[in-house]
Amino acid sequence: MLFNTVEEVKESLGTMHANVNPKTLLSFVSQAEQLHLVPMLGEGLVEQLGNLPAVNAPAHLVQLRQRLRSALAYxxxxxxAPFISVAFGELGMSEQSTDKAAPSRQWVYNNFVEAAAAAGDKLLDLALAWLDAHAADYADELDSPEYRSRKSLLIASAEELGKYVATAGSRRFFLALLPxxxxVEDFEISDLLGEDLLEQLREGLxxxxxxSAETxxxxxxxxxxxxxxxxxxxxxxxxxxxxxxxxxxxxDNEAVRQRLAATxxxxxxxxQTASATATKYQAKLAAYLDALTPTAPPVSVELHDNAGKPSFWV
Structure with a gap:
């Protein structure tokens, strides 16, 4: 695991209570890694970072681990948070409290988990962006079929996607949208460009x-x-x-999603707005392609029949 002691967690999250039980806290580390890091980095790299030796570990992996620890702590x-204040046993569930401390009020708890989710997401995005910027230093760790296949995509990075859509350059958003x-590239863009031209673009990337300037x-x-x-x-x-x-x-937290997710x-x-914008850009692309091959049939921009449909498609 990326964290093996409470002290390591406190280096990334200094407000951790001094009396926290290590066994209780560390039982959630593996869960957090599987839920939040593995989908973004892959099982192999997360396992490699968690098994670094205490001494003489490769400096580039130590640096990456530290950046990921900042996000993982949150x-x-x-x-x-949903489990640490309750205990489950033969008598059922019991809520823990002492004379000097009481369970947090609901609004305090909600603010707490929402802030933790936002901080974790932002720090993970920063770590992933840093990893992309230093990918040459991690050639062996990132040498996977999935990572290599992205290089041929027309939009292959969060930065490129962020030029056209307001995602704040989020790597997490890009990876979620990747399928x-x-x-869209395999079906709709292929229909617009033709298989041969699309394959030429992919091979070049x-x-x-x-x-070239034309490309x-x-x-x-x-x-x-x-x-x-x-x-x-x-x-x-x-x-x-x-x-x-x-x-x-x-x-990926049900309570946070319920409170913050868009309707x-x-x-x-x-x-609908994105579809309309795509159609405008597609008209410009069609005009360009028609000019390249004036003897070919014009590339049309067709709209689907949306009558009676619950959502808008182009």
Whole structure:
């Protein structure tokens, strides 16, 4: 595990009570790793970071572990909070209290777990962004088929997605949307560009070579269509909060989701707006493609029949 002692947890979360029982706290560390870190990093890398030797550990892995510990400390709190004040035994559930302390009031508890979820999410995003920026130093750890396959995607990073959609560059949001990005690219973008042209773009991106001016222009027209189309489809099934400036992917915590998640009506409106924006960008792309091949049939921008449908699709 990334944490093996209470002292290590306190290095990342200094307000941890001095009398906390190590066995009680550490029982939640593995759960928090599996729920919050493994989906973002993979089982192998999380296990490797948790098994680093006490001395002479590779410096680049120690640095990454420390950044992830900052986020993991809050996720441990998030997973422990609903259970740590109660005990379960042969007599059922009992609530713990002492003469000097009483269980927290509900609003205090709600603020506590929401703040922990927000802090954990933000710190994990920062750690993942840092890992992306230093990916060359972690070539062996990140050398997996999944990681390599992303290099050929038309939108292959949270930073690229954030240029077109208000996600604040969230790596967690990008990874959650990744299956939808693949689907839109495989079906809708493929229909627009044709299999051959799409494959040329993918091969060029996977090679790592600098694209030509013409390729950059084409990508600049394709990527907005892909981003907004993926948002229009993916956001309807995601647990997100609508903040003043961006979308925030919520932690996998039922109570936090219930209080902060955007309503189905708000998500439907967001999906409609994204669909309309994608259609506008698609018209620009179609005009560009028609100009490239003036003798070919025009590339049309068609709208589906939305009459009587509960949600809007393009």
């Amino acid at each position: 996720y441990v709190v998030l997973e422990a 939808t990005l693949r689907q 996977a090679s790592g070579e600098a694209p 950059r222009q084409l990508l600049g027209l394709v990527r907005p269509v892909l981003a907004h189309r993926a948002i229009a489809q993916g956001v309807l099934t995601m647990n997100v909060a609508l903040t003043g400036t961006s979308l925030r992917l919520l932690s 189905p009506e708000a998500l439907s409106a967001l999906s």
